[in-house]
Amino acid sequence: MMNCKECLPLVAGYLDEELSELQAAPLRQHFLDCRSCRCALAAEKSLRRWFSFENSLDVVVPEGFARRVARRAFAGDTGSSDEIPFLVPAASPRAAAVEPGVRDFLLHATAAAAVLLLVFSAWMRSTQLPASDNLSATEQGATLEQLLERADELNAADARRQDAQADEDEDKDN
Amino acid sequence: MGILKMNTARKEDANLVRNTLEGDSDAFQALVERYEVRLFAMVRHYTRNTMEIEDIVQDTFLKAYRRLDSFDHRSSFYTWIYRIATNTVLDVLKRRGRSPVQAAPDPELLAEVAPCDVPSPSRDIEASELREITHEVLTHLPDIFRTTLIMREFDEMTYQEIADTLGISIGTVESRLFRARARFKDKLLSLYPEFGDQ
Numbered sequence: 391m392m393n394c395k396e397c398l399p400l401v402a403g404y405l406d407e408e409l410s411e412l413q414a415a416p417l418r419q420h421f422l423d424c425r426s427c428r429c430a431l432a433a434e435k436s437l438r439r440w441f442s443f444e445n446s447l448d449v450v451v452p453e454g455f456a457r458r459v460a461r462r463a464f465a466g467d468t469g470s471s472d473e474i475p476f477l478v479p480a481a482s483p484r485a486a487a488v489e490p491g492v493r494d495f496l497l498h499a500t501a502a503a504a505v506l507l508l509v510f511s512a513w514m515r516s517t518q519l520p521a522s523d524n525l526s527a528t529e530q531g532a533t534l535e536q537l538l539e540r541a542d543e544l545n546a547a548d549a550r551r552q553d554a555q556a557d558e559d560e561d562k563d564n
Numbered sequence: 565m566g567i568l569k570m571n572t573a574r575k576e577d578a579n580l581v582r583n584t585l586e587g588d589s590d591a592f593q594a595l596v597e598r599y600e601v602r603l604f605a606m607v608r609h610y611t612r613n614t615m616e617i618e619d620i621v622q623d624t625f626l627k628a629y630r631r632l633d634s635f636d637h638r639s640s641f642y643t644w645i646y647r648i649a650t651n652t653v654l655d656v657l658k659r660r661g662r663s664p665v666q667a668a669p670d671p672e673l674l675a676e677v678a679p680c681d682v683p684s685p686s687r688d689i690e691a692s693e694l695r696e697i698t699h700e701v702l703t704h705l706p707d708i709f710r711t712t713l714i715m716r717e718f719d720e721m722t723y724q725e726i727a728d729t730l731g732i733s734i735g736t737v738e739s740r741l742f743r744a745r746a747r748f749k750d751k752l753l754s755l756y757p758e759f760g761d762q
Binding site: 402403406408434437438439440441443449450451452455456457458459460461462463464467468469 | 587589590592593594596597600601604605608618621622623624625626627629630685691694695697698701713716717718722723738741742745748749752
């Protein structure tokens with residue numbers, strides 16, 4: 391037979407449906423026999439009525455919340471609480487948000503601009519390339535020695551021309 | 565919720581988690597849609613600022629996505645994400661210095677509050693008023709009591725689920741609930757003495 395001392399600590403668990411039938415059956419019997427514990431049960435029930443309103447009835451989730459969160463997650467956004475706790479005002483995520491129609495337009499415009507840039511770059515490159523397939527930087531059949539010799543001849547000719555010019559200028563001055 | 569329905573929900577969650585990990589953003593969106601209302605409702609018990617609520621729930625889902633590969637399916641997805649939400653909301657309140665009991669010693673070490681009888685809310689009280697009063701009283705409770713009470717009374721979590729979510733024993737859950745309810749009664753009557761006269 392259960393007594394009040396054993397009964398009272400179990401009242402909350404009884405109402406929370408956390409007791410096994412083995413524990414609940416003698417408790418129910420005790421409530422029938424004991425007015426004082428019945429009052430304790432009633433008081434505990436009264437308390438629970440303060441929490442009895444439907445919690446999620448009037449919850450308003452902003453439109454497009456799930457889609458926005460999924461997009462942010464896949465874009466690598468890690469949230470604000472961990473890394474940079476409160477440097478950003480609470481309103482900033484929404485302030486930065488763009489209307490879906492505008493966002494789609496911007497995405498398409500960016501993609502089109504990227505394609506145009508690619509085509510233009512390819513065209514620019516093609517106009518600067520030599521038209522011939524023969525892209526050798528050296529004259530065909532010439533060895534390094536022959537090339538150096540030719541360079542020396544060109545330098546010597548250049549030097550002679552400069553000397554002649556200098557003599558001519560000197561004669562004019564005189 | 566029946567066991568069959570619960571298992572079906574778990575399987576659906578598991579599929580969505582797997583598809584998300586494989587890069588399917590629609591699957592993650594579906595996961596968010598499944599739990600957004602419950603998390604908005606849960607976070608609302610801690611703050612009344614609607615923008616802050618949205619930020620906290622969003623952060624919760626972003627953290628969940630980042631850690632999704634660590635979800636091992638031992639608990640339900642909701643229990644797992646609920647734990648992230650609880651940590652996020654308490655972290656926010658702590659860092660913003662909004663909790664009135666931050667500087668107080670561990671409430672579990674304080675002397676037990678003598679429980680006092682509190683009547684049921686009167687029948688003619690409006691549902692919205694009832695909700696406002698209850699929320700106001702809850703904001704005056706220490707975090708550990710408020711959290712436990714919210715989990716039990718609003719989210720109807722079992723003692724085992726609360727213990728798993730908070731990483732504490734069932735005995736501690738029982739003890740916290742007992743003290744939380746006693747404090748709730750005490751605070752209710754101190755804020756609204758008129759309810760003691762009914």
